[in-house]
Structure formats: C-alpha cells, structure tokens
Amino acid sequence: MARLQAEHVYKVFGRRPEDAVRRLEDGASREELRADGTTAAVIDASFSVDEGQIFVVMGLSGSGKSTLLRTLNGLLEPTAGSVRFDGQDLTSLSDKELRKVRSEKISMVFQHFALFPHRSVLENAAYGLEVQGVPRAEREKRATEALHLAGLEGWEKSWPDELSGGMQQRVGLARALATDADLLLMDESFSALDPLIRRDMQDQLLELQKTLKKTIVFITHDLNEAMRLGDRIAVMRDGRIVQIGSAEDILLTPANDYVASFIQDVDRSRVLTAGAIMVDVDEVLGSTSDNGEEIRTAEDFLAAAPATVPLDTPVAELFGPCSAGTVPVAVVDAAGAPAGAVPVQRLLSVLSEGGQPGGTTGQADAAKTDAGQKTDAAKTDTPKPDATKTKTADTRVVEAEAAQAETAGTKADADGKKTAADGKADVQPDGKPAGMTGGKPEGKVIAGA
Ligand SMILES: Nc1ncnc2c1ncn2[C@@H]1O[C@H](COP(=O)(O)OP(=O)(O)OP(=O)(O)O)[C@@H](O)[C@H]1O
Ligand SMILES: [Mg+2]
Known part of the structure; x- marks a missing residue:
C-alpha cells in the first residue's frame, strides 16, 4: 500500500x-x-x-x-x-x-x-x-x-x-x-x-x-548505489522525473539517452536476474536434449536443463550453467514450477546491449516526452x-x-x-x-x- x-x-x-x-x-x-x-x-x-x-x-x-x-x-x-x-x-x-x-x-x-x-x-x-x-x-x-x-x-x-x-x-x-x-x-x-x-x-x-x-x-x-538499494528508482533531469522503474527496467529499457548514459558503467551481470531476462519455456519445447531426446513438455525441460535456478539469481551466476551443453538453464518460481528459460544467446545479448534506449515496457511515455531532447541530452548532459x-x-x-x-x-x-x-x-x-x-x-x- x-x-x-x-x-x-x-x-x-x-x-x-x-x-x-x-x-x-x-x-x-x-x-x-x-x-x-x-x-x-x-x-x-x-x-x-x-x-x-x-x-x-x-x-x-x-x-x-x-x-x-x-x-x-x-x-x-x-x-x-x-x-x-x-x-x-x-x-x-x-x-x-x-x-x-x-x-x-x-x-x-x-x-x-x-x-x-x-x-x-x-x-x-x-x-x-x-x-x-x-x-x-x-x-x-x-x-x-x-x-x-x-x-x-x-x-x-x-x-x-x-x-x-x-x-x-x-x-x-x-x-x-x-x-x-x-x-x-x-x-x-x-x-x-x-x-x-x-x-x-x-x-x-x-x-x-x-x-x-x-x-x-x-x-x-x-547509479550502482541506486541499483543496490532501490526497489524503484526515479531518474531526474532538469527538475523532471524522466523515468521510474526497477533497476532492471532502467537497465533493460532506459527511457532516453540521458538515462542510458548513466547505465554505461553499471555491472549488468550483477543487477539483472534470471527472472528479468528469461524467455518463455515454449521457446525450448521441440528442441533436443543433450542425450538426443526431444523436449516436449516443461517437465522434460526441467529434467534436461543443466541447472535449475530461482527467479532472483544474478545473471553473473548463470555463465557456468549456460555454457554447459546446449539446453538452456531452467528458471523456476518459488513453488519450483518452471517459469522460463535462459539460453546462452539470450544471456550474451542482454549483457552486450550496453544500455540502448528502449522504452517499451511502461516507459514509453517517458521516452516520448523526452524524445525532442535526445540529441541535446547526449551532448550536454553526460553524467559525471x-x-x-x-x-x-x-x-x-x-x-x-x-x-x-x-x-x-x-x-x-x-x-x-x-x-x-x-x-x-x-x-x-x-x-x-x-x-x-x-x-x-x-x-x-x-x-x-
Ligand atoms: N532555495 C533556493 N533558492 C533558489 N534556487 C534554489 C534553491 N534551492 C535549490 N535551488 C535551485 O534548484 C535547482 C535544484 O537544486 P537541488 O539542490 O534540488 O538539486 P540536486 O539535484 O539536489 O543537486 P545536488 O546533486 O548538487 O545536490 C538548482 O538549480 C538550485 O540552484
Ligand atoms: Mg542535493
């Protein structure tokens, strides 16, 4: 409340x-x-x-x-x-x-x-x-x-x-x-x-x-302090709040170049979690496990996955399991039910994104409001x-x-x-x-x- x-x-x-x-x-x-x-x-x-x-x-x-x-x-x-x-x-x-x-x-x-x-x-x-x-x-x-x-x-x-x-x-x-x-x-x-x-x-x-x-x-x-402490983070620029979101929202979909320029130095692998980057389990179904069997159900996937991790696992801890074999890492919710999958390609793409302004998940408005100032922001306001x-x-x-x-x-x-x-x-x-x-x-x- x-x-x-x-x-x-x-x-x-x-x-x-x-x-x-x-x-x-x-x-x-x-x-x-x-x-x-x-x-x-x-x-x-x-x-x-x-x-x-x-x-x-x-x-x-x-x-x-x-x-x-x-x-x-x-x-x-x-x-x-x-x-x-x-x-x-x-x-x-x-x-x-x-x-x-x-x-x-x-x-x-x-x-x-x-x-x-x-x-x-x-x-x-x-x-x-x-x-x-x-x-x-x-x-x-x-x-x-x-x-x-x-x-x-x-x-x-x-x-x-x-x-x-x-x-x-x-x-x-x-x-x-x-x-x-x-x-x-x-x-x-x-x-x-x-x-x-x-x-x-x-x-x-x-x-x-x-x-x-x-x-x-x-x-x-x-920003590193903000990301460690904040359940939610508001980014202010020139008196206005230009984005409000979780650390992950801000890393994955910065509302504009101003926000993006803050996040360049953040260690994404420690802030992002398995739950934030996972893909749907459906995307794994139909593929083949390391021992040659088809993965047909979520249960098959859990059995074949190299590791099963909770939603809040930092991405940094997924490198080892993700590089073992071809099956993605399985992400499970608090009840142990399959919630998603992290294929190695997904892991790498998220880490290499480096904070391109996105603005797709609920931040679209903030991104729009500030759109006219994008170039200015990049030029004049690089965070120090x-x-x-x-x-x-x-x-x-x-x-x-x-x-x-x-x-x-x-x-x-x-x-x-x-x-x-x-x-x-x-x-x-x-x-x-x-x-x-x-x-x-x-x-x-x-x-x-
Ligand atoms: N009492 C005041 N009278 C006039 N201007 C003020 C007053 N207090 C703040 N300002 C101005 O309002 C703007 C915002 O100041 P504020 O101190 O809130 O910024 P800030 O984000 O906390 O900065 P900092 O990171 O340096 O602490 C600045 O331009 C500042 O000069
Ligand atoms: Mg102040």
Missing part, C-alpha cells in the same frame, strides 16, 4: 512562482523561466512509495533531488501539487500540525551529518527524541537500541571526535532510527564515505530494512558520476541548516539555500543549537565526512 504519495509536485524559486507553474504547464521550458530569473527546481513530479520500499531518486547535480526531498517532509512547501503521507496531505497542515508529523513520523539523514561535539554518541543519537520531549530514561533506552541497530554497540559513551567518518554517519542513521519515524528521507547519506564503508552502510541499511520495513526515499547520484563529490561548504551549511530546521521543527526559508549559497561558504546558519559549529575542513563541525 502506498504510504507516501507525491502528485504533480512543482517547486519554483523566484518571483511569481505560481505564474511559472502555469507557464510550465503550458509547455514553457526550464531555460525560458531561468532567463526571467526563476528556477523551476521540481517540475510535475508524481510517484508513490509503499511501506517497506526503498525509493531512490537519482540525477545529476542540480536536477532537483534535494528540493524534491524537502517538499516530502514539508521543509519546503510545493508551489503546486500535493504530498500525502499515510493519506494526510502535508500541504494542507498548519505549521503546528506539520511540526508534529515531522517530529514523530519523518526523519532525515544527510550527507554530512552534524553531530554535537560536546555531547556523547548516545546523547547525539537521542537528540531527535529530546526535541520530541521524550523523558530521559526512555530516550536513552531507545537511542541505545538504535545505536545497536546501526552497529555502534559499545560506543554510547564516546565523543563524536573519537569516531571515524563512517561511524559518525552511523550515529546520524541511529538518530533517525531512534525516533521511530516511519518515513526516512536520506539525502546522499553515504556519498561522503569511502567505497568500502559505503558498501557496508548500504548492506546495513538493506539488512535493517528487512525487519524495520520503513518507507525510505534515498537520494544518490551513484563524481559530480557531487566536490560538494562545497555552502551545501554543508544548508544541510546543517535543514537538519536543524527539521529537528527543531521550523520551516526553512524558501530562499534559505540561495542566501547560503551566495558566497557565504563558511557562515553558520542562524539559530544553531548551542555547541554546533562550522564545517569539518575548519575542524569545527563534526560531520560524517
């Missing part, structure tokens, strides 16, 4: 945002608006996320990911459209009601998680509960549990600067888990971590999600996987600000980012909690970097 629903969400920064929405609806482009000094950060975004799902939003720097995420917890009010969580329209709530929903049901984890240097790890993890007014004994109990879940058992009494960057990021995760929020919003939460630790955190999140079944929206610019690695200090300030606004329950100024971005890289946001200080490079903010 859909717990989170965004419908036709627009977020426009600048003068007369409502007019801009009307112009966008009438077909104006983002560039036309920009010429007038208006930024259409999110344009007509619609999607829903079920309980227990990880919904990943991916796209180049500036494509609108963070802005979209901030509309999901009411930190930014959409210029048009609605966001519903558990059926409740966040856009219709008063500030007070919104604060309540935000402190009890929604948690945010940022790339650079600002920890309080003069509070213990436990107190840091309990911060969200403190804001909610949970009594000390209760919040320490819940924060301790959350730290255990995040793999920090035994570190409760330590100070943030005794922890590595990866561990500090875990404290951020623990803080989010401690509040019992059902909706976790994660903005590049693992991007600042080095690759091994990052993978570790991804595993941990997947492991936690098996039991906690939160509703998670996870932002990343890394590391585009956001070089996050500047101003972004960190904004994130710290948003984190505080979130925990303190206040709505961020719509122009907050702009102000912070205007060359005030080292300036601290106003209203920071006591003890919270500047950016890591200056040795002040203890963040997960």
Whole structure:
C-alpha cells in the first residue's frame, strides 16, 4: 500500500512562482523561466512509495533531488501539487500540525551529518527524541537500541571526535532510527564515505530494512548505489522525473539517452536476474536434449536443463550453467514450477546491449516526452558520476541548516539555500543549537565526512 504519495509536485524559486507553474504547464521550458530569473527546481513530479520500499531518486547535480526531498517532509512547501503521507496531505497542515508529523513520523539523514561535539554518541543519537520531549530514561533506552541497530554497540559513551567518518554517519542513521519515524528521507547519506564503508552502510541499511520495513526515499547520484538499494528508482533531469522503474527496467529499457548514459558503467551481470531476462519455456519445447531426446513438455525441460535456478539469481551466476551443453538453464518460481528459460544467446545479448534506449515496457511515455531532447541530452548532459563529490561548504551549511530546521521543527526559508549559497561558504546558519559549529575542513563541525 502506498504510504507516501507525491502528485504533480512543482517547486519554483523566484518571483511569481505560481505564474511559472502555469507557464510550465503550458509547455514553457526550464531555460525560458531561468532567463526571467526563476528556477523551476521540481517540475510535475508524481510517484508513490509503499511501506517497506526503498525509493531512490537519482540525477545529476542540480536536477532537483534535494528540493524534491524537502517538499516530502514539508521543509519546503510545493508551489503546486500535493504530498500525502499515510493519506494526510502535508500541504494542507498548519505549521503546528506539520511540526508534529515531522517530529514523530519523518526523519532525515544527510550527507554530512552534524553531530554535537560536546555531547556523547548516545546523547547525539537521542537528540531527535529530546526535541520530541521524550523523558530521559526512555530516550536513552531507545537511542541505545538504535545505536545497536546501526552497529555502534559499545560506543554510547564516546565523543563524536573519537569516531571515524563512517561511524559518525552511523550515529546520524541511529538518530533517525531512534525516533521511530516511519518515513526516512536520506539525502546522499553515504556519498561522503569511502567505497568500502559505503558498501557496508548500504548492506546495513538493506539488512535493517528487512525487519524495520520503513518507507525510505534515498537520494544518490551513484547509479550502482541506486541499483543496490532501490526497489524503484526515479531518474531526474532538469527538475523532471524522466523515468521510474526497477533497476532492471532502467537497465533493460532506459527511457532516453540521458538515462542510458548513466547505465554505461553499471555491472549488468550483477543487477539483472534470471527472472528479468528469461524467455518463455515454449521457446525450448521441440528442441533436443543433450542425450538426443526431444523436449516436449516443461517437465522434460526441467529434467534436461543443466541447472535449475530461482527467479532472483544474478545473471553473473548463470555463465557456468549456460555454457554447459546446449539446453538452456531452467528458471523456476518459488513453488519450483518452471517459469522460463535462459539460453546462452539470450544471456550474451542482454549483457552486450550496453544500455540502448528502449522504452517499451511502461516507459514509453517517458521516452516520448523526452524524445525532442535526445540529441541535446547526449551532448550536454553526460553524467559525471563524481559530480557531487566536490560538494562545497555552502551545501554543508544548508544541510546543517535543514537538519536543524527539521529537528527543531521550523520551516526553512524558501530562499534559505540561495542566501547560503551566495558566497557565504563558511557562515553558520542562524539559530544553531548551542555547541554546533562550522564545517569539518575548519575542524569545527563534526560531520560524517
Ligand atoms: N532555495 C533556493 N533558492 C533558489 N534556487 C534554489 C534553491 N534551492 C535549490 N535551488 C535551485 O534548484 C535547482 C535544484 O537544486 P537541488 O539542490 O534540488 O538539486 P540536486 O539535484 O539536489 O543537486 P545536488 O546533486 O548538487 O545536490 C538548482 O538549480 C538550485 O540552484
Ligand atoms: Mg542535493
């Protein structure tokens, strides 16, 4: 069941945002608006996320990911459209009601998680509960549990600067888990971590999600991360969602050249599964088994196949069996019934496709909408996987600000980012909690970097 629903969400920064929405609806482009000094950060975004799902939003720097995420917890009010969580329209709530929903049901984890240097790890993890007014004994109990879940058992009494960057990021995760929020919003939460630790955190999140079944929206610019974590992935470009689908949908039928250019570096053999590439069992019937007998029924096929694998078997594991003999590998469903076949030719063709835009399975619309921009996309927008690695200090300030606004329950100024971005890289946001200080490079903010 859909717990989170965004419908036709627009977020426009600048003068007369409502007019801009009307112009966008009438077909104006983002560039036309920009010429007038208006930024259409999110344009007509619609999607829903079920309980227990990880919904990943991916796209180049500036494509609108963070802005979209901030509309999901009411930190930014959409210029048009609605966001519903558990059926409740966040856009219709008063500030007070919104604060309540935000402190009890929604948690945010940022790339650079600002920890309080003069509070213990436990107190840091309990911060969200403190804001909610949970009594000390209760919040320490819940924060301790959350730290255990995040793999920090035994570190409760330590100070943030005794922890590595990866561990500090875990404290951020623990803080989010401690509040019992059902909706976790994660903005590049693992991007600042080095690759091994990052993978570790991804595993941990997947492991936690098996039991906690939160509703998670996870932002990343890394497609491999998106594919590992995402039950569904939305690809954003210039403020618009250009494709939504599973990792396999995106690999097998990228909606346009923009999406296709992201997937060039993905290891297809690890993402694709037997179930996604199999052909119909009928295609095998009538052929001959290795010992010369005709394969007439699905049962004959199961008996003759070099291997029988479940639907979710990674394609990488099919090479061995596929190259043994001439009969395709049999794919079976959970009940052991034949579901399909993987002939070696199919395996090779899928792996050599290299992400040609397709757009046949439900993505046709997205492909069409963007058709006019195909050549442009290829020329100007080749994804740079590391585009956001070089996050500047101003972004960190904004994130710290948003984190505080979130925990303190206040709505961020719509122009907050702009102000912070205007060359005030080292300036601290106003209203920071006591003890919270500047950016890591200056040795002040203890963040997960
Ligand atoms: N408060 C604001 N005022 C004006 N423009 C803004 C504001 N916040 C975001 N923008 C603009 O909206 C667009 C989308 O920004 P956003 O931060 O959502 O992108 P992003 O996909 O998260 O990028 P990144 O990967 O770099 O984090 C950008 O052009 C940005 O400059
Ligand atoms: Mg962002």
